[in-house]
Amino acid sequence: MAKVQAGFADEIKRFGAVDFSACYNCGNCTAVCPLAENDNTFPRRLLRYAVLGLEDDIQSSPEPWLCYYCGDCSETCPRQSNPGEMMMSLRRYLTSKYDWTGLSRKFYVSKAWELGAIAFISAIVILLFALFLRPTADPAGLINAEGGVKINSFVEGIEPETFVTIIEFGDWTMAAIVSFFLISNIFNMYLKIVIRNKKVKVPLRLYVKEAWNLFFHFGTQFRFSKCKDWTYWALHWLVMTGYTIMFTMIVVILPWFQTERIHPISHPQRFLGYYATFGILLAIIVWSVSRIRRTGEVHKYTHASDWIFLIMLFLTTLTGILVHFFRIGGLIYPTYYTYVIHLAILMPMLIIEVPFSKWSHIAYRPLAIYFTSLINSAAALEREEKK
């Protein structure tokens, strides 16, 4: 027996959902959804939970992550109750619910909190540079053989190797913070979806057997390709791969990426960097134009967090590109100052977006598919045993 909680709809509406209470439960949205299948139906069922305030049911549902928001449901909804935007809002809500710190919710429902946090982290980054790192007095030694700026040498008294190590240390610290929160949130998600699932118990061997799902879906975004318009998927895949490559280069193999000399254009370091930049930039442009023009169901409704994310990503990319070209052009100070600004944007973006906000979906989506496959396989096993 579940109690109906009428006020819950208002809570969801804080995360962006528009008029979803107009729904009259025809089921059209679920029926037109190319991704709804078998026991994992949405969006109507989830929308229904939201209307009725069945919080536990929503929190234990992987379905919001299984939706890629192609917008078919909203486009054809006879009551125009925007089930697609509803699912988007549920993802924001769930992100805030997986997050045990409570910060995520604050970032989502309050612009002041989110902007304040960004400014705070930016300030720390800039402050660290300002306090401890002094630019070298002799700019002559800062130009490398190719005529470009040596990126790791601009601090007085610190060897390039040491500089990279310091930055790497900073990256690792950030990665540790991000991972700590993200992993603990993921654990929370795992508890809600798999462990507290009342219907089935997942046997251990399934975790191994179904693990391929995690990697396959992370790498290919295969589900997204089942949505009607493959260009959505293509663009998203481009961004995802570009982002992953970039993240790997700056966090895992920084010394290989951030080199004193400028490699020839055929070098994989430059090639991969360009690929990632192009992908991310293209996506930013397409998405921003689409959100401004409100073309397509997906971009009709834009939450503050969506814009902040796009702007941060854009600024990060822009400063990254500037650093690159200032270097090639041998512009020493512009390179260094832009580099600091680049870090001052990149750091807060990663620290806030990855564990607490929009970018967490890079982890939650494949995990949700993995968890779903665990539950469904376990249920199938139980059914077989019963037979």
Add this chain to the structure above:
Amino acid sequence: MGMDPDRSKYDVIVIGGGIAGQESALNLADSGLSVLLVEKDVSIGGKMIHLSKVFPTLDCAACITTPKMSETARHPNITISTDSEIVDIEKNPDNSFSGVLIKHPRYVVENDCTGCQDCEDACPVIVDDQYQYGFVGRKAAYVPFSIANPRIATIDIENCILCGACERACAADAIDFTQKIERTGVTAGSVIIATGFNLFDPAVIERYGGGGFRNVITSMQMERQLVPTRPFNNVLRPGDGKMPDNIAYVLCTGSRDETVGNPICSQVCCMYSIKQGQLLLGSLPMADVTIYYLHIRAFGKGFEEFYQQSKGMGVEFVKGKVGTIEQKENGDLIVRYEDMREGRVKEAEHDLVVLAVGMLANPEAETLFMGGKLEIDEYGYVKQVDRLRNPAKTNIEGVFVAGTASGPMDIPDSIVSAGAAASESLSYLKRAR
């Protein structure tokens, strides 16, 4: 029949010769008023005459309409003008209404034609028969349908090739290609608008095939397959002429749907689908009939009982709107819907899908009056300005609305509403005197 040029003053002009227009005209004529009944089509009878049996009594629509049509046609106080429209209606300073009656040429002399159909046999042109909703063809010279009133020939000049075969075949010399549009000024003390409704065209719904699937038909096409004067003498699916044995009804096609601009309920689709379901179980005893619905709106007298009865007869009712229809190679169709009681998406295969199309406002009502003075409501229907006291009243004093011109309605409601319009019109005229 036909217009007597000397007779251009009437007590009331009734616009639309469907069931509501006829009922209004008869009520007024029985009360001693003179009525001009203007019908755009070549026969009176409106939509109802093309229906099969009607719910919840299951008597045939023709059995109810044809006597009413003959009564209307014969009534000494009623003048019928078919193939006609009335435009530029204006209110005069003395509160009477005047307008221009345009009678389109039929190219057949109404008084001479005997309805023998010799011209039809002779005509070499074949086009889609609009009265059979495109299932079969008809000639360019034709008698509209077997129970038309007047039951005389007409020439479809748009498709006619002017070969003259009909002229030669007509023993009564009734074919006259020299006929021209006739314009007559008419005046009346009051006007009743009974212009009816339009059917929703499902071609705009892409996920239901956009009109392209061979075995997806509209409920009106099914209605034609069920009437005695039907095109195939049996219920057949149009794709390959196979007798269907698993038929699906998709309710709320174009009704209660903001995406097609029609947020209101059409009031009749549930009941006519249930009725067609019962009739199909009668004519195809081995067939399965499944009705996919949102809410069954069986609200009228005897409707709920009729709904329960059809459940008892074995019509399947599935709660859920059909999301998509896909066509298989053999012409069978797969409908996808959500079973909300099980929390699952389901697909079901059917060999014939009937789209239960709803009612839309007939935009012609808006153009009747000079300067668009007639007020229209947010759904495009003639606005009832005093629904609780004078349900037939419009924004123009002396102009009343009857039947589906004011909103979706079933036949019993249309008839009662036509009675109300007639009564309000009569009282208005009596008070004015």
Add this chain to the structure above:
Amino acid sequence: MNKKIGVYICQCGSNISDYVDVERVREVVEREEGVALAKVTMFACADSTQQEIVKDIEEQELDGLVIASCSPKLHLFTFRNVAERGGLNKYNYVQSNIREQGSWAHSDTPEQATEKAIRSVRAAIARTRLAEPLVSPVISSERTVLVVGAGIAGLRAAVDLADAGSKVYLIERDHFVGGRTAQWGELFPTDETGGAVTADLYEEVINRDNITLHTGCEVVSNSGSVGNFDIKLRIAPRGAKADTDAAGAEGLDDFEKRLERAIEACPVEVPNAFDFGLTNRKAIYRNSGGFPLMPAIDFEHCTRCGECVNICPEIDLDQKEAFEQIKAGAVVLATGFDPYEPGTDEFGYSSIENVITLQQFRRLIEISGDTLTYKGKDVKDIAYIFCVGSRQTGALDGENKYCARHCCTSAIHSAVLAKKKFAEIQNYHFTRGVRTYGKQESIYEESSKLGDIYLQSFEDDPPVVSCENGITSVKVKDVLTEDRELEVDADLVVLVTGMVPRADKRIGEIMKVPAGRDRFFNEVHPKLKPVETVLDGIYLAGTSQGPKNITETVQSALAAAIKTNALIGKGEIELEPTMAKIDRALCEWCGKCQEACPFDAIDKTEFEGKAVAGVNESTCKGCGMCLPVCPVNAIQLIGFTDAEIETMIDALAD
């Protein structure tokens, strides 16, 4: 016996020909004596066929006509008219019912259905051979209409009847007009109040000279029939003059105040039926905003203390009931409905304190101040249980199988109203599938958007209302949520009760109007004759015929008005010639026929020196009750003579 008879066998599309071999029927009856032609037609009622029959009658000089088709209830008059157009006396037409009592009744045994059809057509032919040409007597008709019930239907019908030129008696059993509509506040879709609408109509009624309004009045007896109903009215004492002329020079406002004081002074308090018992009223009372303005005395509870008379001398506690005999040409029944009264413990009704009906809820909204309170407690969460007393199938099996049509919209509109009027209302609708048909869908959409929550069950799993520790909750297996058991705690449970026929059946019994399967008064045919009853001259308006919303009620009232006007407007009515005829040679006056006649149509007269019975043509209704009692078989019913009936029996027996 040398009649030339034309026989037409109708296929009725396929309704008849699917089961009855019409061609075989034609072949057999063609050989019957007197049959000049026998044809099969697709639709005998179609205009073209009618013309063909007329032509046949003229060209073949037919003097008898038989059409085997549907029930004569549908087309007897159609075909009589055809006969007349062909120059035939319409009583030389006989209809054989081979559809309702043939093909449809015996669709399981087509061969025997064909045999039965043959017998039926032969009987009709036999009867036609003997049928006499008859002339319909014409009676004069009163241009007076009695409208029973002054709710919205009665008030509205009266106005149009009067405008069309009839004299109208509008009677209302209650002491105030407006019926149910007067009880409601804002109405869908215009949000005008019921009080305002009825006040307008009352104004229209009293401004018309040719309407006589009697309140506190009911029909006691009726002895007439169409054109000349002889109706006796009983007018109950109001305890005051009903009109406001009493105000006089004092002015209406001051008079009003004095009336208020008089009511104030009354020491007796009884539950107020107008508020469905939610409030009390005095033994001298007015309904809120009710008309006529003068209060009425509830003599059942009045102690005759005289307090009110002291303040208001217009009040007269000694008023006696009065009777009035009127003659009316036609009667319009606008007697309305009763709200369904739930049984004890039906969804917690009368066993759980905060369970009320929709009608009570409507009054509660009206009488509440700034906050919605019930029995002293603030109301925030309201649960509405739909289809209470309607659609009683499945687990809710009951006698009301029908859908009461108006209640979905009414309940949702009330919920929206409550939400707009009072702060923090949350509505929960426990429906069986929302039926806001037509444009009423807009209120459903509005309510959803306002955050009303809809739950749904089917007839087998109705919601359950229970009360524990003072908290009332409603539980349901929600079909919209995987059949999940859901629970709502509610401060108020509103049972959305529908319309049932009036418990007081007297008017139906007096006027002898038959009821349908739903026990509401029955129309003849929902499409052909939606406001007519089987009794000539008696029409139905509004919810006496079945559940309706206000627009539909007014429409049916107006439809009844114009039909009534068409009937009596000419001042004369053509009657059926079916009536008793005395064979005066045989009659030896015994008086038994006079005793048997319910219409006092038979008198003792003299014929060639002996006492014989005589029939009064305008009062004889042709029932035939005098026939079997005659010891010498001296009475024949025209149209149903021994010869005609017996020849039919012979034909059917073959």
Add this chain to the structure above:
Amino acid sequence: MDKGNNKKTSKILVFSTEKISDPAIDLAGLLKQHYPPSVDVISIPCSSGIKPRWIMRAFDKGFDGVFIAADGTDCPFSDTCEDKTAGIVAMTHELMDGKGIDKARLRMAAICSVCSEAFVKQVKVFTDYLAGAGKSG
């Protein structure tokens, strides 16, 4: 009636009334509530206007049974209809006695204007009775 002919379904003549019971019989057809096709109907204004001689004529001509579908309390003419119709049955029974006809071959029941099921049940039971009586006789 020919006694050797008892395999044939029993022939019943029904007297119905135009305003009350005939609509019920129509309704039975409308709702496809089947009853034996050997039931023939003659419709008259009111069941209290049936002459016993008509009923006797029916037995004479070979009907196995006569059923009066009476107006009962719904009679539009008079509330005395029920008693009067019962009186006709009593009168006819006397005549039947005189001719040695089984009195149970004449039946009467009030059939209201929507009592289609009641009508079907009545004539079915009556048919069964008459078939049984035919065998035993």
